[in-house]
Amino acid sequence: MSLVEMPGAQLPAVGAVLELTVGEVAAGGCCAARQEPGGPVIFVRHALPGERVRVRVTQATSRLARADAIEIRQASPDRVAPPCPHARPGGCGGCDWQHASLPAQRSLKAEVIRQQMRRIAGLDCAVTVESLEGDDDTGGNTGNVGDGDGAAGDGGAAGDDRAAGDGSAAGDGSAADGGSAAGLGWRTRVRFAVRHDGRTGLRKHRSHDIIDVGACPIAHPLVTETAVTRRRWPGAKSVEVLVAVASGERAVVVTGPPARWNSGARPAAQAIGADTVLAAGTTGRLVSLRGRGYLTEGAAGRSWRVSAGTFWQVHPAAADALAAAVLGMLAPLPGDRALDLYCGAGLFAGVLADAVGPDGGVVGVEENAAAVRDARHNLRATPWAQVHRGDVAAVLAQGGLSGASLAVLDPPRTGLPRAVIDLLRGVPGAGTDAGGTGAAGAGAASTDGDRTAGGLRRIAYVSCDPATLARDLVAFRAAGWRLAELRAFDAFPMTHHVECLAALVPDVGNPDAAAPVAGAPAAPAAETEKAG
Ligand SMILES: C[S@@+](CC[C@H](N)C(=O)[O-])C[C@H]1O[C@@H](n2cnc3c(N)ncnc32)[C@H](O)[C@@H]1O
Numbered sequence: 001m002s003l004v005e006m007p008g009a010q011l012p013a014v015g016a017v018l019e020l021t022v023g024e025v026a027a028g029g030c031c032a033a034r035q036e037p038g039g040p041v042i043f044v045r046h047a048l049p050g051e052r053v054r055v056r057v058t059q060a061t062s063r064l065a066r067a068d069a070i071e072i073r074q075a076s077p078d079r080v081a082p083p084c085p086h087a088r089p090g091g092c093g094g095c096d097w098q099h100a101s102l103p104a105q106r107s108l109k110a111e112v113i114r115q116q117m118r119r120i121a122g123l124d125c126a127v128t129v130e131s132l133e134g135d136d137d138t139g140g141n142t143g144n145v146g147d148g149d150g151a152a153g154d155g156g157a158a159g160d161d162r163a164a165g166d167g168s169a170a171g172d173g174s175a176a177d178g179g180s181a182a183g184l185g186w187r188t189r190v191r192f193a194v195r196h197d198g199r200t201g202l203r204k205h206r207s208h209d210i211i212d213v214g215a216c217p218i219a220h221p222l223v224t225e226t227a228v229t230r231r232r233w234p235g236a237k238s239v240e241v242l243v244a245v246a247s248g249e250r251a252v253v254v255t256g257p258p259a260r261w262n263s264g265a266r267p268a269a270q271a272i273g274a275d276t277v278l279a280a281g282t283t284g285r286l287v288s289l290r291g292r293g294y295l296t297e298g299a300a301g302r303s304w305r306v307s308a309g310t311f312w313q314v315h316p317a318a319a320d321a322l323a324a325a326v327l328g329m330l331a332p333l334p335g336d337r338a339l340d341l342y343c344g345a346g347l348f349a350g351v352l353a354d355a356v357g358p359d360g361g362v363v364g365v366e367e368n369a370a371a372v373r374d375a376r377h378n379l380r381a382t383p384w385a386q387v388h389r390g391d392v393a394a395v396l397a398q399g400g401l402s403g404a405s406l407a408v409l410d411p412p413r414t415g416l417p418r419a420v421i422d423l424l425r426g427v428p429g430a431g432t433d434a435g436g437t438g439a440a441g442a443g444a445a446s447t448d449g450d451r452t453a454g455g456l457r458r459i460a461y462v463s464c465d466p467a468t469l470a471r472d473l474v475a476f477r478a479a480g481w482r483l484a485e486l487r488a489f490d491a492f493p494m495t496h497h498v499e500c501l502a503a504l505v506p507d508v509g510n511p512d513a514a515a516p517v518a519g520a521p522a523a524p525a526a527e528t529e530k531a532g
């Protein structure tokens with residue numbers, strides 16, 4: 001959706017109520033609409049494409065406006081009643097699509113991915129967003145609301161826009177009671193904000209306001225069982241609950257100036273039903289008040305130590321699904337050498353280590369100290385897998401590609417620095433040791449003789465932001481790589497977030513390059529670069 005205004009086009013004022021026909025879905029959990037053809041874009045939440053709605057304008061800048069659908073005049077067949085009473089205009093912002101059936105949510109996310117790939121990367125690729133285990137279409141919010149009954153209500157919603165570590169919504173516990181309804185009861189990490197009166201809640205959309213919540217329907221039942229929202233946490237800034245479904249372990253992390261929350265929230269922290277309780281002071285360093293400070297997660301048929309400050313996928317089925325998908329994309333062979341960049345607790349390094357065996361090697365790179373300790377612990381049984389602590393670009397610049405022929409990249413949502421893409425390519429002067437005497441000291445010969453200067457024959461790129469993925473695909477293309485396959489997973493049902501997985505192969509001199517791959521761009525010839 002272009003944000004270019006037509007000359008003389010007027011943006012509505014905040015508070016104005018308009019009637020609109022809703023256009024296509026847009027990034028961020030809203031749909032685009034215009035008052036008149038060619039007019040400025042109004043991004044509407046709580047609506048679905050094709051609906052006729054009344055909206056109230058919530059924000060207007062010089063370029064665009066935002067609005068909430070407050071009455072649905074003509075409903076989409078995809079509309080359902082939101083399972084959470086707080087998922088409405090003026091309510092919690094943790095969820096974006098509770099008013100859409102799960103299949104429709106996945107279609108909306110697929111369309112956003114398609115848009116980003118086309119607009120940013122100039123790639124024409126259709127993608128199917130796959131549901132994760134437990135979120136199939138036989139349960140959850142699949143019941144349609146019917147036509148034009150104002151299902152969007154008159155409230156509002158809110159959230160913190162972060163896919164991974166925190167945030168979430170609130171509700172009446174309808175799903176959290178069992179946690180089995182599709183699309184609900186999945187969120188294993190929830191960060192509650194604390195109000196001045198010590199009560200916890202979740203934030204409104206694009207607001208610092210904190211909504212008093214009971215149980216959150218998308219939170220895992222183990223999160224709800226800690227009853228964090230039923231206690232007072234005076235002086236604390238936030239209270240985060242992290243649970244591991246495989247082991248049933250629970251951790252609570254309290255943040256805020258220690259002097260303030262020590263006298264107020266400490267009783268709640270001491271009474272809370274969690275295996276581990278940690279406090280993060282002003283420096284962010286976690287101090288253990290109770291327990292061993294980490295959870296035992298399960299994925300890929302084994303257990304993983306994951307400290308409270310270490311990244312782990314939030315959906316209980318996501319780590320498993322992504323590990324299997326990465327293995328499927330990279331197709332590692334015994335003796336292969338692989339990189340796991342941004343390795344966290346070593347999930348991908350671990351499954352790759354098993355696949356390449358002792359004749360191969362895996363090098364993980366991670367900058368978070370706790371995650372590095374976890375990864376080293378998790379990789380103890382496969383000593384041919386090593387972990388380097390540091391910034392990925394710095395480690396690659398210093399140590400090169402370690403003779404690797406495969407790489408998995410899983411950066412934060414900001415995507416890859418250009419330097420990393422250049423280093424993967426083996427750009428002269430970028431510090432790469434393409435000969436393979438690098439960080440792991442591996443340097444073994446590749447199993448295929450036809451590789452790029454960097455030596456990699458295939459990359460799997462895991463991304464929680466299709467926009468930065470698309471941007472990076474442009475840089476990869478300039479560096480001689482092409483998109484061979486694109487998959488996507490609904491790892492965050494009810495929200496606009498989605499996890500993508502892209503396979504990249506060298507565009508020249510690689511046997512893979514000649515063969516079409518499932519899910520690959522339909523028209524590589526149309527890969528002309530387009531701005532924004
Ligand atoms: C999305 S997480 C992926 C973790 C892991 N692959 C997994 O699936 O559990 C990104 C990881 O990159 C790490 N990280 C962020 N910036 C980094 C950098 N510049 N260099 C190295 N690691 C970084 C974070 O600490 C985090 O563990």
